[in-house]
Amino acid sequence: xxxxxxxxxxxxxxxxxxxxxxxxxxxxxxxxSWYQQALGQGPQFIFQYYREEExxxxxxxxxxxxxxxxxxxxxxxxxxLELDDSALYLCASSFTVANTGELFFGxxxxxxxx
Amino acid sequence: xxxVSQHNHHxxxxxxxxxxxxxxxxxGGTVNLFWYVQYPGQHLQLLLKYFSGDxxxxxxxxxxxxFIKSKFSFNLRKPSVQWSDTAEYFCAVNAGNTPLVFGKGTxxxxxx
Numbered sequence: 469x470x471x472x473x474x475x476x477x478x479x480x481x482x483x484x485x486x487x488x489x490x491x492x493x494x495x496x497x498x499x500x501s502w503y504q505q506a507l508g509q510g511p512q513f514i515f516q517y518y519r520e521e522e523x524x525x526x527x528x529x530x531x532x533x534x535x536x537x538x539x540x541x542x543x544x545x546x547x548x549l550e551l552d553d554s555a556l557y558l559c560a561s562s563f564t565v566a567n568t569g570e571l572f573f574g575x576x577x578x579x580x581x582x
Numbered sequence: 583x584x585x586v587s588q589h590n591h592h593x594x595x596x597x598x599x600x601x602x603x604x605x606x607x608x609x610g611g612t613v614n615l616f617w618y619v620q621y622p623g624q625h626l627q628l629l630l631k632y633f634s635g636d637x638x639x640x641x642x643x644x645x646x647x648x649f650i651k652s653k654f655s656f657n658l659r660k661p662s663v664q665w666s667d668t669a670e671y672f673c674a675v676n677a678g679n680t681p682l683v684f685g686k687g688t689x690x691x692x693x694x
Contacts, residue, residue, distance in 0.1 A: 472625070501681065510586075510672050510684030511626070524681055558626065571682065573626040 471495060472574035474559050480580045481549050489544040489577045493561030499523075500542040501571065502534060503558040511558055517542055546579075554581045584609040584675050586685035594691045595663050603658040603688050605647075605673035615656040616674040616682065617647055626672070632656065643667070668692045 471494035481487050493500050499518045503511035513526035517536035531547040540561070546553055556578050560571040589604035607613060617629040630641025637649040647658045656673060673685040 503684075508686065510674075510686045511682075513681040513683070516681060526681065560626075570628045570631070571626075575625045 472559060472561050472572050474557075474574035474577050476577055477575065478578045478580075480582060482582050483549055483551060485549050485581075486545065486547045487549060487579060489546075489557050489559075489579075491542045491544070491559030491561075491574060493540045493542065493559075494572050497561035497563045497572065498540050499562045499564065500536055500540065501560045501562070502542070502544045503560065504528070505556040505558055505576070506552075507555070514544070549581045551581050554579060584613065584677055584680070584683045586673050586675050586683055588671075588673055588685035588688050590688045591686070592689045592691070594693065597665055597692055597694055598662045601658070601660040601663045601667070601690070603671055603673075603690070605656045605658065605685060606654050607656065607673075607675045608654065609675065609677055611677055613675050613677050615647070615649060616676075617641065617645070617656075617658050618672045618674060618684075619669050620672070620687075621669045629658070629671070663690070663692050665692045665694060 473492045475490045501516040502514040505511045514528050515525040516523045520536045533545045535543045556576040558576045560573045585608045587606045615632040618626045619629045620626045630639050632639045632649050640646045645660050649656050670687045670689050672687045674682045676682045
């Protein structure tokens with residue numbers, strides 16, 4: 469167990485809908501990163517949050533947005549869902565924003581877009 | 583930008599066989615290198631990491647990896663695999679403060 473929890477574990481949406489995924493980071497960790505893992509691919513970096521501010525973003529459109537709360541938990545929001553958004557969404561926390569430390573991953577939220 | 587190539591999509595080995603999974607990265611500067619493992623039904627977890635120093639890095643469960651700078655490689659090895667090593671293995675790289683860039687992963691199946 470990493471202490472990183474994600475919800476929901478599975479969900480099904482239709483094209484055009486919006487989705488919110490949630491993540492509670494491991495105790496003592498102030499940095500949260502979100503990754504998208506499509507089938508047969510490795511995790512791809514979406515963005516990172518540190519002290520409630522976005523601290524780096526991958527090659528994802530603005531309809532992917534996020535929040536980090538004072539307790540360091542985080543949300544990933546995706547608007548106007550497309551079929552290609554179907555994937556496993558992983559949250560990872562770390563105790564340093566420096567990206568040189570170990571990432572602690574949750575088990576992911578599997579999103580299916582029909 | 584960094585990128586990672588993992589040569590094998592799926593590797594099937596018998597128990598006690600030796601394992602080597604290939605990983606090559608593209609980036610000309612100083613890098614940090616990682617191997618993560620995902621056991622069936624579990625979360626991704628760190629197997630081992632290299633930041634600097636001895637290029638031969640030892641991780642958990644008898645795994646090791648060797649950083650060969652001239653070949654831009656960070657191959658994962660284990661002398662004798664067990665059935666419990668069945669999992670998906672991901673190589674990852676970052677440079678300085680950049681996010682981790684993962685390879686596509688190699689699925690390892692160990693058969694009795």
